[in-house]
Amino acid sequence: MTKENIALFTIFGGTGDLAKRKLYPSLFRLFRKGNLKKHFAIIGTARRDWTDEYYREIVKETLVDLDPTEKELAEFCGHFYYQAHNVTDTEHYDTLKTLADKLDEDYQLQGNRIFYLAMAPQFFGTITSHLASQEIVTETGFNRLIIEKPFGNDFYSAEKLNKEIREAFNEEQIYRIDHYLGKEMVQNISAIRFGNTIFEALWNKNYIDNVQITFAESIGVEERGGYYEKSGALKDMIQNHVLQVVSLLAMDEPSVFSQEAILAEKVKALNAIRIYTEEEARQNFVRGQYREGQLDSQKFISYKEEHNVHEDSQIETFVAGKFHIDNFRWEGVPFYVRTGKRLTEKGTRISIVFKPVPVNVFREQDQKAPDAETIQSNVLTIYIQPTEGFSLSLNGKEVGQGFNLHPVKLDFRHSSETMGNSPEAYEKLILDCLNGDGTNFTHWDEVAQSWRIVDVIRRAWDKDSDPIPTYPSATMGPKCAFDLLKNDGFDWIWKPDEWYRDNHKLS
Incomplete structure (x- = not known):
């Protein structure tokens, strides 16, 4: 009942x-x-x-x-x-x-x-x-x-705001809402990890090559130009939504599935994220701003032409970066993140890229096969929006003579009927608050550490006198975002722009 x-x-x-x-x-x-x-x-x-x-x-x-x-x-x-x-x-x-x-x-x-x-x-x-x-x-x-949100503009303003609020309410009474924590597949991260031995046993540096998190929006800033001029993508998305997802992916398994135990592990994960020097921030984080562009027959204006945006604005509408988590579980595994406005498609997804097998025993079977020397990495993808579900890519045998490998995908998506009857994020979170359950809300320790991580990046960019890199609207960001991974020998898993280019809808 x-x-x-x-x-x-x-x-x-x-x-x-x-x-x-x-x-x-x-x-x-x-x-x-x-x-x-x-x-x-x-x-x-x-x-x-x-x-x-x-x-x-x-x-x-x-x-x-x-x-x-x-x-x-x-x-x-x-x-x-x-x-x-x-x-x-x-x-x-x-x-x-x-x-x-x-x-x-x-x-x-x-x-x-x-x-x-x-x-x-x-x-x-x-x-x-x-x-x-x-x-x-x-x-x-x-x-x-x-x-x-936003809960402050940096660590010091957030700390001041928190002190003001704490004069009237204690921490257990404060529910800092992050609507992404109410989304079905964000909450499913813990179920996928801790409910399946095949994943949790491999959820570490020994088996995972890198982690990729993308928060992509196809729209521009629309009527939020004035807000974005003060915030930018770094504060608008990385400081809260993205780092919350990182903490859920990186946290250790809690002793029990309770608000207190989950919070403790999330805070430990956030505290383990390396806080860069300003020089390291410039090496590990890049930014961009959308310019005019066209997808098929639809044309888009540049950010600087948007309402309430300064004509010489250097504010970023795109961020890509690499987090290092300095603990035993994740040492040496890069967590790549990117978020941006006016990208090719709307989509939020996580790609867990597993390490390739150390020896390709099929290499000698058919040297003429184009993939004979390379076995593709297994990838677990968690789709958060607009589609919701997950997939796992594997290597299987191609039908026919020989042992040529062929990528196959195990795929599950929630039906539109199921999601249509599922509670919306705000509905879930309001009900959690009514029930006194703060599990899916952001606590002060998380907010504070997120600001400490992001503030260094912001200071480094504010001191950079070079013009901000740009990217054509409807693409997946500036060239430096792709170079960031290529320099490490990796590539972005999700590349929706390729289909449009192959079909001559995007130049």
Whole structure:
């Protein structure tokens, strides 16, 4: 039987894009499944002067794609309330407390409160201090705070922000959301590793040649030019999403599958990542910025032509790099990462490249065969999005006379029906927060170490006076990203641009 969760949600930034696109549909799915029933209420706050009725109509509009019935809409939206709110005005928090206390009594919420800060980070400290000083946090139930990224701009700003928040909430009450940790196949990394002896026994430097992680987007920065000018791909993707995936891949097996044990192993893995000198950072990390390009008949503008982007911008829209993990398990195994805007295809995938067999016993069978001298490496690929599943490439015998080897692939993909019924990432994470489970959220020790790793790279690039390398839109990044692997004798496993070039759709 589905557990009913009891809580009052207060969403700061309740009129914003995140609330409309992700939060309200996710809360509705939880309601439809019975995770939220009668004993919940939602307060939306923002500067706009809306009524409860108008707010509810906006919420209804966000649910159209979920095909709700009129009865579902009426029941669900009846739990929504709105308050115009200036986050710097103490009196507004007094009004918020009055409404929260009333709803707590009306819906029998037992003092359970979740505060979702879906707004700019510079307001986090102000909001949390007022929640404490005006006694909106309760003593009778649980109080939990969900925070969106970015969590700081570097280690020092993140540390300052964390100290401000910790004056009102302890670490166990803080849920720093990284929506990638809610994705099905990211959560499947642990299942694939720790649930299969054939992988976990080989999950080390003795058998793995390199690890490749790609977060590719086919879109440009769109309306986020102003944000990207301050962030860039390094801070937007590497510091959080990418390093979280690295930690899941590199961590040792926890003693038990619990929040505390998993966190401890992830932090150990992050602490083992080598923090480069600035010179090492320049050698191991490269960047790029997309310029105009064309894929088939579709033309794309350059980053510098995007809205709110400076005409002389040196901000990166692409990052590729190599992490070294200095521990017994991973010594000498490079973890290659890349992420970028306006690449050939949208896709997030992980490739675990195993070492080739030490001796090719088939070499003498047929010297005329083009692959007689080379046996291809086995590769385990984990597909995170848009397709979800995994594959394993093997070497098998080609049909016919002789022993020519032929690559074969064991492939599993979740069906569209299965994924259509699967909880969306935000839905999973909100339910985890309701249940007090912080396993799939980012903790301060992880945030702090991620910033320490990334800050050196950022400083090295900021001191570089050379023009930023560029790459044509719809390609897979600048030449230096490919040279990074070639210099080590490797190549990127995923090369979607090759198909388009072979079919004369990309020059």
